[in-house]
Amino acid sequence: xxxxxxAEQEIIFKGYESLAEKVLTGQRLFFEEGVSLFRxxxxxxxxxxxxIRREAVSNHKAYYIRxxxxxxxxxxxxxxxxxxxxxxxxxxxxYTLTLADIEKKVRDHLHEPISEIHVVGGLHPDLPFxxxxxxxxxxxxxxxxxVLKMYDAVxxxxxxxxxxxxxxxxxxxxxxxxxxxxPGGGAELxxxxxRKILCPEKISAExxxxxxxxxHRMGLKSNATMLYGHVETPEERVDHMVRIRELQDETGxxxxxxxxxxQPLNNALKGKRTFAGDDLKVQAxxxxxxxxxxxxxxxxxxxTPPVAQIALNFGADxxxxxxxxxxxxxxxxxxxxxxxxxxxxxxxxxxxxxxPVERDTFFREIREDR
Ligand code: V47
Numbered sequence: 001x002x003x004x005x006x007a008e009q010e011i012i013f014k015g016y017e018s019l020a021e022k023v024l025t026g027q028r029l030f031f032e033e034g035v036s037l038f039r040x041x042x043x044x045x046x047x048x049x050x051x052i053r054r055e056a057v058s059n060h061k062a063y064y065i066r067x068x069x070x071x072x073x074x075x076x077x078x079x080x081x082x083x084x085x086x087x088x089x090x091x092x093x094x095y096t097l098t099l100a101d102i103e104k105k106v107r108d109h110l111h112e113p114i115s116e117i118h119v120v121g122g123l124h125p126d127l128p129f130x131x132x133x134x135x136x137x138x139x140x141x142x143x144x145x146x147v148l149k150m151y152d153a154v155x156x157x158x159x160x161x162x163x164x165x166x167x168x169x170x171x172x173x174x175x176x177x178x179x180x181x182x183p184g185g186g187a188e189l190x191x192x193x194x195r196k197i198l199c200p201e202k203i204s205a206e207x208x209x210x211x212x213x214x215x216h217r218m219g220l221k222s223n224a225t226m227l228y229g230h231v232e233t234p235e236e237r238v239d240h241m242v243r244i245r246e247l248q249d250e251t252g253x254x255x256x257x258x259x260x261x262x263q264p265l266n267n268a269l270k271g272k273r274t275f276a277g278d279d280l281k282v283q284a285x286x287x288x289x290x291x292x293x294x295x296x297x298x299x300x301x302x303x304t305p306p307v308a309q310i311a312l313n314f315g316a317d318x319x320x321x322x323x324x325x326x327x328x329x330x331x332x333x334x335x336x337x338x339x340x341x342x343x344x345x346x347x348x349x350x351x352x353x354x355x356p357v358e359r360d361t362f363f364r365e366i367r368e369d370r
Pocket of ligand 1 (some may be wrong): 261
């Protein structure tokens with residue numbers, strides 16, 4: 001179907017009229033068109049298109065969640081160059097929470113109606129698989145109403161290695177204990193050239209995608225992230241998005257795409273902080289390329305609240321949540337706070353011109369505040 005562009009749109013999209021028409025008529029963009037969005041088309045023009053798609057999906061709404069993040073340990077056998085969180089065992093700052101420590105963290109917030117507990121940690125050299133299963137069981141007993149979103153695909157692969165069980169058996173054990181979703185971390189950036197620089201010891205892109213696919217087939221939902229703003233090219237960003245899109249075509253299990261800007265302090269990579277224009281472009285291109293993922297998250301912790309707010313106009317429809325405690329981005333120099341109140345989140349959304357809607361992990365709406 002051809003939709004004629006208005007005179008104003010003809011000016012904005014000069015030279016890229018067919019790309020703009022495809023977006024306006026809901027057609028899928030090719031890889032090369034994604035690259036053009038980064039390389040050739042201005043930020044306001046890309047934002048204009050992304051906002052049309054975003055409002056077609058979520059209209060006047062912008063989502064937030066009451067969640068609690070728990071990082072059970074920073075000890076990790078890998079040494080990813082972008083990561084400022086990991087420590088070697090018995091070195092300064094290395095920590096591992098006992099189940100009693102974790103119980104205390106949850107109990108300290110039991111008076112708050114948290115709908116999600118998000119757990120992620122390093123690849124610990126000594127903890128047995130039973131620690132991870134027991135943690136799920138403990139959290140489920142303490143917070144039966146909350147959705148447990150725990151352990152990304154890299155951790156699931158590691159649990160399979162340390163337990164000698166298949167990925168399916170690992171997921172079965174965790175699901176039986178109460179696991180309901182996987183966070184989207186560990187995907188980093190899929191291009192092998194970039195992985196060699198960022199995370200040569202980490203599982204491959206293919207393994208990450210395959211574990212996620214297995215999880216979806218077993219009935220779990222997940223998120224998917226993209227770490228950007230380090231050494232990658234626009235082509236490598238779009239390749240990452242297209243591979244996520246292909247997975248989603250197969251399984252439909254991805255709830256939310258989360259572009260994470262690289263935070264440059266205290267890590268071996270020694271890069272630079274992204275600038276806001278680039279952050280907004282990534283949010284917008286994510287919305288336009290990932291036509292089969294309903295939600296794009298502008299995570300306020302990584303982006304800063306003002307940029308997350310503007311991103312709501314550039315394709316994003318979610319800003320994440322109350323969080324309570326965050327280490328991964330903060331160790332790497334994020335200057336944001338690590339918690340926000342519900343009132344602050346609502347105010348942020350409202351002053352960006354949207355209606356705040358509290359959601360759970362699965363984007364079931366809990367409360368709309370008009
Ligand atoms: O996989 C690590 C990233 C991720 C740095 O699923 C860094 O809802 C920037 O996955 N600069 C972990 N990023 C966090 C994560 C996540 C966050 C929010 C929501 C969800 C979700 C998942 O953090 C890692 C890595 O990609 N990371 N170090 C850094 N220096």
